Amino acid sequence: MKPNKHSFTRVLKNNWFVLKYGLRYSRKYIIFTCLYACLQEIEIFIEHVILIKFVFDSVQYGTSFSTVALYIGLTILFIAICFVLDSIYYQSVEPKGKELLYQKIRMDLYEKAISTDLANYDDPVYYNDYVWSANDAHNRIDATINNIRTICKSVTVIITSVSFFLFVDKVGLLFVLVSFILTLIISMITNKIGYKMRMELNEKDRKRIYLKRLFYLADYAKELRMYSIKEKFFRNFSDTHKEMNGIVQKHSKKQFWLNFSSEYFFNELILSGLYVIYVVFMTLVKGTLSFGSAVTLLNSSWRLKGNLQYMTTLISQMQENSLYIEKLRSFLDKKNDLIEAEDSIPVPNKFVGLTLRDLTFQYSQSGPQILQNVNLSIKPGEKIAIVGYNGSGKTTLTKLIMRLYDASSGEIRLNGIPIDQLKLDDYRMKISSVFQDHQLFAATLSQNVVMNHAAAGDTYLIREALEKSGFGSKLQSLRLGTETSVTKEFDDAGIELSGGEAQKVAIARVFAKPTLLIILDEPSSALDPMSEYHLNQVMLEEAEDRPVIFISHRLSTTKMADRILMMENGQIIEQGSHEELMRIDGKYAQMFNLQASRYRVVVGTS
Numbered sequence: 352m353k354p355n356k357h358s359f360t361r362v363l364k365n366n367w368f369v370l371k372y373g374l375r376y377s378r379k380y381i382i383f384t385c386l387y388a389c390l391q392e393i394e395i396f397i398e399h400v401i402l403i404k405f406v407f408d409s410v411q412y413g414t415s416f417s418t419v420a421l422y423i424g425l426t427i428l429f430i431a432i433c434f435v436l437d438s439i440y441y442q443s444v445e446p447k448g449k450e451l452l453y454q455k456i457r458m459d460l461y462e463k464a465i466s467t468d469l470a471n472y473d474d475p476v477y478y479n480d481y482v483w484s485a486n487d488a489h490n491r492i493d494a495t496i497n498n499i500r501t502i503c504k505s506v507t508v509i510i511t512s513v514s515f516f517l518f519v520d521k522v523g524l525l526f527v528l529v530s531f532i533l534t535l536i537i538s539m540i541t542n543k544i545g546y547k548m549r550m551e552l553n554e555k556d557r558k559r560i561y562l563k564r565l566f567y568l569a570d571y572a573k574e575l576r577m578y579s580i581k582e583k584f585f586r587n588f589s590d591t592h593k594e595m596n597g598i599v600q601k602h603s604k605k606q607f608w609l610n611f612s613s614e615y616f617f618n619e620l621i622l623s624g625l626y627v628i629y630v631v632f633m634t635l636v637k638g639t640l641s642f643g644s645a646v647t648l649l650n651s652s653w654r655l656k657g658n659l660q661y662m663t664t665l666i667s668q669m670q671e672n673s674l675y676i677e678k679l680r681s682f683l684d685k686k687n688d689l690i691e692a693e694d695s696i697p698v699p700n701k702f703v704g705l706t707l708r709d710l711t712f713q714y715s716q717s718g719p720q721i722l723q724n725v726n727l728s729i730k731p732g733e734k735i736a737i738v739g740y741n742g743s744g745k746t747t748l749t750k751l752i753m754r755l756y757d758a759s760s761g762e763i764r765l766n767g768i769p770i771d772q773l774k775l776d777d778y779r780m781k782i783s784s785v786f787q788d789h790q791l792f793a794a795t796l797s798q799n800v801v802m803n804h805a806a807a808g809d810t811y812l813i814r815e816a817l818e819k820s821g822f823g824s825k826l827q828s829l830r831l832g833t834e835t836s837v838t839k840e841f842d843d844a845g846i847e848l849s850g851g852e853a854q855k856v857a858i859a860r861v862f863a864k865p866t867l868l869i870i871l872d873e874p875s876s877a878l879d880p881m882s883e884y885h886l887n888q889v890m891l892e893e894a895e896d897r898p899v900i901f902i903s904h905r906l907s908t909t910k911m912a913d914r915i916l917m918m919e920n921g922q923i924i925e926q927g928s929h930e931e932l933m934r935i936d937g938k939y940a941q942m943f944n945l946q947a948s949r950y951r952v953v954v955g956t957s
């Protein structure tokens with residue numbers, strides 16, 4: 352099976368998935384949509400076919416005026432009822448039903464994104480599916496519901512019109528059928544080309560999305576102003592546009608010719624030309640059709656043709672929809688590799704020890720080994736510093752300890768229990784962490800510190816945590832204190848924080864959360880020396896018997912650790928206290944002396 356074409360059962364399964372979703376979360380909307388679509392077509396059939404045939408035949412065969420007037424009156428009353436239902440549907444049922452579904456699908460996608468393995472973000476196919484799903488899922492829901500609406504309408508038209516043809520002129524059905532089959536074949540080919548074109552465009556669009564991010568996001572604004580790399584991206588932007596234009600041109604020529612043959616030969620010529628001649632002949636020459644039948648048969652053939660055309664586009668639309676829905680399903684159904692054991696147990700409340708045994712790790716199976724045979728035991732209250740060159744695996748090691756990734760081999764045990772046997776959320780909640788690329792959220796300072804909506808009201812605890820992290824004086828200057836909003840996303844009065852201030856807020860999380868273990872990845876990289884000194888002091892006091900693992904490139908800070916791990920190429924190559932490592936005069940001593948000598952040079956020249 353080609354990747355851009357699904358079997359009929361797969362198409363049905365995928366479209367059924369969305370319909371089931373709609374029925375589960377917005378049943379009233381879906382049912383009303385189907386029933387109302389059928390009613391609309393019944394109303395049109397009565398008004399445009401039955402009424403017109405009746406009026407023409409009445410004139411031709413001399414039916415009484417009062418009978419005709421009564422029939423017209425009843426039809427007008429029925430139309431009035433349909434108009435009332437029309438308002439109810441479009442003003443209330445549809446907008447409410449749609450909103451409910453959009454909200455639900457977005458929530459499901461966000462929940463899935465949050466619970467998915469971090470490793471999945473490294474997989475570009477999965478990440479693309481996620482970006483697409485987040486942007487387009489609601490359009491696919493709309494498209495599926497529109498298809499269902501069209502099916503209901505078309506099936507109603509087909510049943511009423513076919514019954515009418517069978518009753519009045521069976522031969523007319525042959526004309527319609529031939530046109531239908533030929534149009535179907537052409538539209539399937541056209542849609543396949545359309546999908547191929549969009550897939551090719553999507554690939555290019557990824558580049559455009561990156562460029563858009565680059566020019567819009569504040570993150571890149573400074574570098575773009577300070578360096579001339581922007582010229583490379585302007586060039587990329589114009590190249591991408593040229594490539595996209597080329598793709599559109601290549602495919603649209605084929606699409607034009609296919610559309611022309613379909614519209615002209617298989618629709619207009621057969622139904623608008625040949626069938627009209629046939630009806631006129633049967634009415635005027637043979638006299639087997641009444642005037643009312645001739646007019647309404649022509650009218651019905653247009654309607655039947657139109658709806659069969661809808662059906663042809665519908666089948667291909669369902670086909671196309673299916674391709675996209677499958678992306679959505681594969682995103683939602685993606686199983687995590689990092690799973691919680693069925694009989695997982697709660698995390699102990701006391702830290703006794705953490706051991707890492709023969710740990711190895713690769714981000715992807717074909718990728719390089721990032722960690723190699725790492726062995727480590729951490730005792731209660733121990734302060735461990737991890738140092739090493741860029742890319743030596745320090746952050747990766749802490750990600751494994753936090754169980755954001757699972758080791759490729761080897762194991763990690765907390766109090767002797769393998770961490771994959773512990774309840775996952777519970778385990779992560781019992782670790783306080785500040786990441787190298789920590790993020791603050793568009794929420795109040797309180798919420799940013801406790802990171803738990805329910806606990807955000809404990810002002811005393813939050814104030815204390817912020818003071819310990821060195822944010823105290825800034826906090827005093829804020830009129831709304833801990834209730835101040837961070838960023839202006841949701842609040843015009845929100846504040847923007849400097850890099851160091853933001854880092855202090857992130858660090859405050861550690862003081863506000865009673866955990867078993869503290870992990871800090873370059874916690875003081877943005878802090879001034881006074882703030883760093885203050886933080887180190889407070890951290891030592893506050894951690895008490897909680898072990899602290901911290902990564903730092905400032906070796907003056909790591910000196911105070913009980914144990915320093917020196918990493919190189921994914922291995923711990925040296926470990927011991929600062930004095931011990933200086934004594935063995937290895938890589939750590941070399942690095943420390945280099946930093947110290949630089950410091951002395953700077954001090955000496957100032």
Ligand SMILES: Nc1ncnc2c1ncn2[C@@H]1O[C@H](COP(=O)(O)OP(=O)(O)OP(=O)(O)O)[C@@H](O)[C@H]1O
Binds near residue numbers: 742747
């Ligand atoms: N998500 C990822 N996917 C693939 N490779 C990754 C990923 N994250 C990190 N790496 C690679 O793993 C190696 C170790 O990265 P890691 O961030 O652990 O190093 P580090 O010692 O913390 O470096 P730094 O001092 O620069 O922060 C690097 O070569 C990096 O390119």
